[in-house]
Amino acid sequence: GDEASAAAATVRQQNLTKPPGSLGRLEEVAIWLARWQRREIPRLDQVTIAVFAGNHGIAERGVSAFPSEVTAQMVANFAAGGAAINQIAKLAGAELRVEPLELARPTRDFTMAPAMDGADFLVAFDTGWRTVPEQCDLLVVGEMGIANTTVAATLCAALMGGRGARWAGRGTGVDDAGLLRKRTTIDTALKIHRNLLDDPLAVAVALGGRELAAIAGAVLAARARSIPVLLDGFVATSAVLPLARLAPGGLAHCRAGHVSAELGHRELLRELALAPLLDLEMRLGEASGAGIAILLLRAALACHGGMATFAEAGVSGAG
């Protein structure tokens, strides 16, 4: 990030016709955008929402309320413009890029073997990296993948501690029996892979998924190009947990678009020191929560760039 741009944006905020600090998070995100866009007055002309889709071997264990076919069906729905994220992207003035990742070849069931090998992971990571445009004012990352809240919960358990009972949530809406299967799946995976739990990259490969690897690749590409990032929900956030473990400060260009209703997301965000912009009890994924948060960034920049200063407006300052 560029501290000079952030400092200039901070000074600008202090002169606008409002009590200092009274726009709260809107001030903070305007300055954050200035820092990473390297300009005092940031813009959101080119916003890219990247949604990565993957399938998971553990879906066979009955951990989701929906069958695996839904991943590809929802990718078709994205293409046809019928999903929530299509409506949100249009409203928020963002370009939607959907990247299905070998949906016909799910990862392996990680209760029995590593979900991926290094080559699988790198192909997905590279797809994510290449999805980020060279020129982009903001990247928003999200995902679609039946069974992937179990993947996210397993990553959190592996890297933050605790077992299935701490991290398994209802996802798209599993019943009590399904929730028990999620917990057991996570606990079994932790046991099978116990020798690699101190290696964040090995965890991302063996207990992750292709769409999560792609998110990690996209977020790292954004960092390389100084593009600010909005993270979506539990799964998207868990995908960057290994990055945070590998490089402290590695998520400074990211903000959490929202905190979802999925068990574990709030705790994961706290661990990553990411304060969510929205808390709307959403739990849909597909970048929907972070997509809505784009609107808040637009509001922040409308104020940052459009308001009069005390001097311009002839308004008295604090006495």
Added chain:
Amino acid sequence: GDEASAAAATVRQQNLTKPPGSLGRLEEVAIWLARWQRREIPRLDQVTIAVFAGNHGIAERGVSAFPSEVTAQMVANFAAGGAAINQIAKLAGAELRVEPLELARPTRDFTMAPAMDGADFLVAFDTGWRTVPEQCDLLVVGEMGIANTTVAATLCAALMGGRGARWAGRGTGVDDAGLLRKRTTIDTALKIHRNLLDDPLAVAVALGGRELAAIAGAVLAARARSIPVLLDGFVATSAVLPLARLAPGGLAHCRAGHVSAELGHRELLRELALAPLLDLEMRLGEASGAGIAILLLRAALACHGGMATFAEAGVSGAG
């Protein structure tokens, strides 16, 4: 409200291509808008933001960081398009109506006399009522008035109990000495007017302000016309507390646009059973928080009206 429209909107939400309930508050507000607009698919073609401005006798007691002249200066800033709410209204596609209420004639200092008499109150209430258009899809109410967080805190103390220490916050940013003056002002007012604290309307007259009376009038006009309302921050919410006391259920057509950083707002919202849509640590007033929440309603309706159903998209339901 119209329960048939709400029920139709609820059924519609259940058929859209997402796990039931996964859009969280967005589903709730779409159904709320359907109930009050009396249509299955609500719209936001005509959105009015009404900002009422007033001056207060208690400003003389040093309860604000800013001088009283700022109220009129900010009204001029609204007219010139330089304030935060101007930028937000434009972004949110809303019409901004600003109503200054006899700024040259502040209310009386309510530590010594009633702030208003019945006639003062009714004139302001009527101005608020007449500000609401006959045809309107959504009303957003906010305010501007130096010293009015002290008014709001006094109303809360009078109607909910507790003294100045419980309700006085930093407002636009008073220092410790100013905060102490706020507390003392509130405590004195409670003592002077102790005989009328069980009469919500008398409290609104004697301890309120013109811009608060206007907000009450506008919110009641909206109810009469079945127009849904977004409330802004601590002051705007305190203005409708007397209405809630006079008529249980009288705020069913209202939602809280946000919870502000001002001490007391969260507790006031809890009392009124209003769950805020946003929590951005804002404390600016002038309808800025609720104005941003319009964007969330637009997102809710974009999904409600634009998403494909499971049948249309050929997506499998929960197993």
